[in-house]
Amino acid sequence: MKRTILTGLTTWFLVAAGANAGELTFEKTLIEVTAKPDQEQIEADFVFTSSGDSPATIKRYDAPCSCLEAQISDGGRLVWAAGEKGTVRGLFKVGNFRGTVDKQISILMDDGTRHDLTVRMTMPELVKIEPKTLKWEEGGAAETKVFEITINSPDPLKILDVTATNGEKFPYSLKTIEEGKSYRLEVTPTDTETRGFGLLRVATDSKYKKHQNYQAYVVVTKPSMVPATAAKP
Structure with a gap:
């Protein structure tokens, strides 16, 4: 009986801890930008808030396409205390892209959670x-x-x-x-x-x-x- 009660309490504490674990909440995960005909680079800022009762830790971040560079505010800080706000900036090199194209930035958290941020760039076809x-x-x-x-x-x-x-x-x-x-x-x-x-x-x-x-x-x-x-x- 005691073992059953302890197991139940352990499970409850784990769920409660998971519910309050640090996480990043993004205002937007898709940003659409229309480039000017002579523009060489565009910027897209994904604003986030660290939510939960413990710090949110970014394990790694990546932008698979060489045309897109990902930058995290505050010098690339990876650990964000609860309530803090920050930005993931996407720097998109327009190059010879024309029309509309989607490119992604992937953010992997320490707890395995993943955020996919999409930059949708449109270069008007003259x-x-x-x-x-x-x-x-x-x-x-x-x-x-x-x-x-x-x-x-x-x-x-x-x-x-x-x-x-x-x-x-x-x-x-x-x-x-x-x-x-x-x-x-x-x-x-x-x-x-x-x-x-x-x-x-x-x-x-x-x-x-x-x-x-x-x-x-x-x-x-x-x-x-x-x-x-x-x-x-």
């Missing part, structure tokens, strides 16, 4: 190319397909040139719909008898270096598999 890839099936029709190019810059932005890595197999023609605003890039493969791949580089007169070159892809792929129709009984 030149939008749709689709990103034109595809033909091997052995199919070598028909003309089109990239629609739309300029999303607040100021007119012209296409200066288009070059290709495999222009012999994928001849192309650029047509201006509205100068500085809209273009069509037509591609007609010479044949689809063999598979092939090509890269088209679109050069612009943007004043921002990271927006002076865009890419699109062309490919002749293996025919898609079509399920055979079940034979009728």
Whole structure:
């Protein structure tokens, strides 16, 4: 009987201790930031509070992508007393990212708890190319397909040139719909008898270096598999 009572008390104390263990509570675990066209780095601050009755201890923290650096306030302090506030700062190197991309910082606590903090960075695409890839099936029709190019810059932005890595197999023609605003890039493969791949580089007169070159892809792929129709009984 005594053993049962002691076991029950021990369990209660462990649960109570766990409930009051030091922990970090974050105001946000997702921060969305829109970068300016010429911005090289953005910052995202994740504010936290140390909760519980005992200090919260960070065992380690990591940002797997080389484009994202994690910094903890107060010189990288890892132990935070109850009630203290701090910040995990994400430094995102924009590089050649365009569109929207998510990158994470992982915080592992001493008790095994893990916090995943997400930086969602959006770099506006001043030149939008749709689709990103034109595809033909091997052995199919070598028909003309089109990239629609739309300029999303607040100021007119012209296409200066288009070059290709495999222009012999994928001849192309650029047509201006509205100068500085809209273009069509037509591609007609010479044949689809063999598979092939090509890269088209679109050069612009943007004043921002990271927006002076865009890419699109062309490919002749293996025919898609079509399920055979079940034979009728």
